[in-house]
Amino acid sequence: MSEDICQNLATVKDRIAGACVRAGRDPEEVRLIAVSKMKPLDDIKTAFDCGQLHFGENRARELQEKMEACDEEQIQWHMVGNLQTNKIKYMVDRVNWIHSIEKKKYLREIEKRASRINRTIKTLIQINISGEEQKGGCEAGDLASVLEYAQALEHVEVCGLMGMATFVEKGNAEAVRPQFQRLRQLRDKHRSYDSDNIRLEHLSMGMTNDMEVAIEEGATMVRVGRAIFGERNY
Numbered sequence: 126m127s128e129d130i131c132q133n134l135a136t137v138k139d140r141i142a143g144a145c146v147r148a149g150r151d152p153e154e155v156r157l158i159a160v161s162k163m164k165p166l167d168d169i170k171t172a173f174d175c176g177q178l179h180f181g182e183n184r185a186r187e188l189q190e191k192m193e194a195c196d197e198e199q200i201q202w203h204m205v206g207n208l209q210t211n212k213i214k215y216m217v218d219r220v221n222w223i224h225s226i227e228k229k230k231y232l233r234e235i236e237k238r239a240s241r242i243n244r245t246i247k248t249l250i251q252i253n254i255s256g257e258e259q260k261g262g263c264e265a266g267d268l269a270s271v272l273e274y275a276q277a278l279e280h281v282e283v284c285g286l287m288g289m290a291t292f293v294e295k296g297n298a299e300a301v302r303p304q305f306q307r308l309r310q311l312r313d314k315h316r317s318y319d320s321d322n323i324r325l326e327h328l329s330m331g332m333t334n335d336m337e338v339a340i341e342e343g344a345t346m347v348r349v350g351r352a353i354f355g356e357r358n359y
C-alpha cells in the first residue's frame with residue numbers, strides 16, 4: 126500500500142496540536158522534523174510540496190547523497206543519527222542542524238571543517254536518557270564540560286539537547302515520560318549559560334510512538350519518521 130504522505134503529515138500535525146492543547150502550549154513552538162531515512166528522495170519531494178521544510182536523516186552517507194541530489198534550497202537538513210568523526214566532512218557544507226553531539230571531539234571536527242567554509246552549524250547535545258548504550262548520547266554529568274568546551278568555538282552554536290527514549294509500543298508512551306522529564310530538567314538547569322553561542326532553547330525528543338508525551342514534557346522538535354513515510358523495510 127502506498128502512503129499518502131500529505132495526509133499523514135496532516136494527521137501528525139493534528140497529533141501535535143492535540144498534545145499542545147493538553148499541555149497549554151502554542152503549536153508554533155513545536156517543530157516537526159520529518160525523518161526520511163531509508164526512504165527515496167521522491168518521498169522527500171512529496172512532503173516538501175505539501176509544505177514540510179525540515180528533514181532528518183540518521184546516516185552520514187545517505188544524508189550527503191540526499192542533500193546533493195535535492196535542489197530545494199528552503200529545506201533544512203537535520204542529522205539525527207550517531208556520528209563518527211571521519212563522516213562529519215560529508216555533511217558540513219550543507220547540513221543545518223546536528224542533533225547527535227555526544228563528544229567534544231565531534232564539536233572540534235565540526236569547528237575545523239565549518240571554519241574552512243565559513244559556515245555556522247547549529248547543534249544539540251545528545252543525552253543518553255534511556256540508559257541503552259546503542260542509543261548513544263553522553264551522560265547528564267558530562268554536559269557541563271561539553272558546554273564549557275563549546276563556548277570557545279566560533280562556527281558551532283549549541284541550541285539545546287536531544288534524547289531518544291526507550292522504544293515503546295504505541296499506547297505505552299507513558300512509560301517513558303520520566304526520561305523526557307529528566308531531559309527537560311537538565312536543559313532548564315543549564316539554560317542560562319553565559320555565552321553567545323550557547324543557548325539551550327531546544328529539546329529534540331519524541332518520535333512516532335511517543336511524540337505526544339514528549340510534547341507534554343516540553344519538546345520543541347519532534348523527529349517523526351514512520352507516521353509520515355510509513356514503515357521502513359530493513
Ligand SMILES: *Cc1c(COP(=O)(O)O)cnc(C)c1O
Nearest residue numbers: 160183205332333348349350351
Ligand atoms: C528513525 C529515527 C527517528 C524516527 O523514528 P520513527 O519511529 O520512525 O518516528 C527519530 N529519531 C532518530 C534518531 C531516528 O533514528
